[in-house]
Amino acid sequence: MASIELDAIDRRILAILQESGRLSNQEIAEHVNLSPSPCLRRIRRLEETGVIRGYVALLDPQKLGLDLLAYVNVRLEKRGGPAVSARGQSGAAGRAGATHSELFRAAVQTWPEVVACHAMTGDMDYLLRVQVEDMAHFSRFVQEQLLHHPSVIDVKSSFSLEKFKETTALPIL
Secondary structure: OOOOOOOHHHHHHHHHHHHOOOOOHHHHHHHOOOOHHHHHHHHHHHHHOOOOOOOOOOOOOHHHOOOEEEEEEEEEOOOOOOOEOOOOOEOHHHOOOOOHHHHHHHHHOOOOOEEEEEEOOOOOOEEEEEEEOOHHHHHHHHHHHHOOOOOEEEEEEEEOOOOOOOOOOOOOO
């Protein structure tokens, strides 16, 4: 997908929204020295083109009792042929001919503990960011969900000891 042409005002609007998404259009317009109408048109264009994907509330995991953050490398079965689910059905959600990757990706969507999943290069196929209450919760997740999945053949976990930087803001160049 081609990148969208952004000028300096668009970039300033994006930087402001990344820092404080609850500002009113009037406040944003004042920050970028525009009147409200052209500012709103720019924001709507950024939304319509998908540069702005949505607006969310960022929650503090610790205040929700989710004190353990783990990064989990997952390697899947590589053998050819369709994958067979734990229920004996072929493929993702019983679809005949689904691959191990399709079956795994469908399962990840149902696991609330997995807050991010990336396909990776290297020895492992996927990297999961897993947010859970504690080690007992993590153990249950790994044993009852992850290792129970028929396509998973190897899992390696690392745990966050300390968070000293975390941002959802992208660098706006």
